[in-house]
Amino acid sequence: TMTRPGDGLERRTETVGRVMPHVEVKVVHPDSGLTVPRGEPGELCTRGYSVMLGYWDEPDKSAEAIDAAGWMHTGDLASMDEHGYVSIVGRIKDMVIRGGENVYPREIEEFLYRHPDIADVQVIGVPDEKYGEELMAWIIMKEGADPLTDTALRAFCAGKLAHYKIPRYVHVVDAFPMTVTGKIRKVEMREEGVRLLGPGR
Known part of the structure; x- marks a missing residue:
């Protein structure tokens, strides 16, 4: 994600911006994996060319981080507003x-x-x-x-x-x-x- 030059000060300082071209993001419930409504916190997941293939010689660790559909589970707690701006609110483990x-x-x-x-x-x-x-x-x-x-x-x-x-x-x-x-x-x-x-x- 990234903010754009035309974004206001609040969005540039309080969010991490909107998804970049050719990349997908979603915010899911940490337990069910279902996408949460806009504005609600959940785990930030991303998919696209920027996602690694996996950890070197660690298939179990790779499977924990990247699911079968290619979504990387970041471990970050985030919310997305109605305009697609993402805010990081913490880490799941915290x-x-x-x-x-x-x-x-x-x-x-x-x-x-x-x-x-x-x-x-x-x-x-x-x-x-x-x-x-x-x-x-x-x-x-x-x-x-x-x-x-x-x-x-x-x-x-x-x-x-x-x-x-x-x-x-x-x-x-x-x-x-x-x-x-x-x-x-x-x-x-x-x-x-x-x-x-x-x-x-």
């Missing part, structure tokens, strides 16, 4: 299911960036006996700012985010765990979150 509600951490992260004392934030899901998963916000504070408490963060979110999207736990850190290539290690963050919360919460 999606949190809290009490039956699908929660997209990226949406919450983008809201929390509005807080004047937050320099960076990552939201993850941690196991919860009642809801299946609960939200934990890992936060890097701006220099000189006091650490945020769970209560203060919930007060900041109240009335602006749906109740099930408000992080229950806050963990203030100096840095996020990173891979050697500079990607945030959310799996490690989840493991640490479980350890910090301990049993019986």
Whole structure:
């Protein structure tokens, strides 16, 4: 996908544009594989000359990524508006299911960036006996700012985010765990979150 020169600022900054010529895209329900209605989130799939043939000497991995009809399943959560503009809303593996509600951490992260004392934030899901998963916000504070408490963060979110999207736990850190290539290690963050919360919460 790509935006066009004539697209307005909002579409150029908030979407990844429309599908390119000779390429197909669709947004499907991650479980059923059926195309979702416009505006609803689902997995972004693409098909065409730009899609790889597969992984070298890894047929099982290739079959996971590219289905029998030639659609590559990107693992990206996206939505498409009525004009064909695609917005990326997160990654399937990062999606949190809290009490039956699908929660997209990226949406919450983008809201929390509005807080004047937050320099960076990552939201993850941690196991919860009642809801299946609960939200934990890992936060890097701006220099000189006091650490945020769970209560203060919930007060900041109240009335602006749906109740099930408000992080229950806050963990203030100096840095996020990173891979050697500079990607945030959310799996490690989840493991640490479980350890910090301990049993019986």
